[in-house]
Amino acid sequence: MEKREKLYEGKAKIIYKTDEPDKVIMEFKDSATAFDAVKKAEIKGKGVINNTIATFFFELLKDKGIPSHYIKKLSDNEMLVYKVDIIPVEVVVRNLAAGSIVKRLGIKEKTEFNPPLVEFYLKNDELHDPIICEQHIYAMNLAKPEEVAKMKELALKINEILKEFMKENGIILVDFKLEFGRKGDEIVLADEISPDTCRFWDIKTGESLDKDRFRFDLGDLIEGYKKVLEKLEGNNEKN
Numbered sequence: 001m002e003k004r005e006k007l008y009e010g011k012a013k014i015i016y017k018t019d020e021p022d023k024v025i026m027e028f029k030d031s032a033t034a035f036d037a038v039k040k041a042e043i044k045g046k047g048v049i050n051n052t053i054a055t056f057f058f059e060l061l062k063d064k065g066i067p068s069h070y071i072k073k074l075s076d077n078e079m080l081v082y083k084v085d086i087i088p089v090e091v092v093v094r095n096l097a098a099g100s101i102v103k104r105l106g107i108k109e110k111t112e113f114n115p116p117l118v119e120f121y122l123k124n125d126e127l128h129d130p131i132i133c134e135q136h137i138y139a140m141n142l143a144k145p146e147e148v149a150k151m152k153e154l155a156l157k158i159n160e161i162l163k164e165f166m167k168e169n170g171i172i173l174v175d176f177k178l179e180f181g182r183k184g185d186e187i188v189l190a191d192e193i194s195p196d197t198c199r200f201w202d203i204k205t206g207e208s209l210d211k212d213r214f215r216f217d218l219g220d221l222i223e224g225y226k227k228v229l230e231k232l233e234g235n236n237e238k239n
């Protein structure tokens, strides 16, 4: 597998072409950004730990039959993935109220959503990723109704798998963001699942173990991400 020219650079990852047209390399950067990149930092080791955690989640989801762009981990900070046509809609699943929903709707933090909420956001930095509804998706021709139904179905399945798994390992899955892509006729999970894109709270202490540490200066980011990885890998004394 040959790494070729850069195809796209985002805030946290770079996509490179390979010598195979249907496969690309996703490189995890050490950059951390928050609040539309108003807050930025280079955090040594973040790329490696996010690649490790994302690989762990993609493998877990593959075992449970969730289709994704993931092929394999290539190196400490690189993953081989299928090239997909990204649907420019961010899908957020919420089990407990935190973050933007608390601010936007005045819902009390930690309010439980049962069934979980599924929300859509337009993936557009210039517009600050505004929240949208299904009708906006169709009006803007971003995806077809059957594709939206599939994204919702997969998002809720992924939530059940991850929520249960995290709970067994001492972590509350508060909320997370997913992106999906088209691979031929199939809708597959794309992008990443990591502490950059999820809210994880320690079941016992309530400590934030995700990017909120960086957003709100709650503590060392790598220390939190390492706790997530240790719990996932079962290296802790079982909570």
Ligand code: C5P
Pocket (backbone or CB within 6 Å): 090, 092, 098, 099, 100, 101, 129, 175, 176, 177, 196, 197, 198, 199, 211
């Ligand atoms: O900011 P908000 O509360 O809407 O975020 C919900 C979840 O989605 C959080 O876990 C956050 O990390 C994630 N998210 C993300 N990328 C975005 C927006 C939200 O990963 N652009």
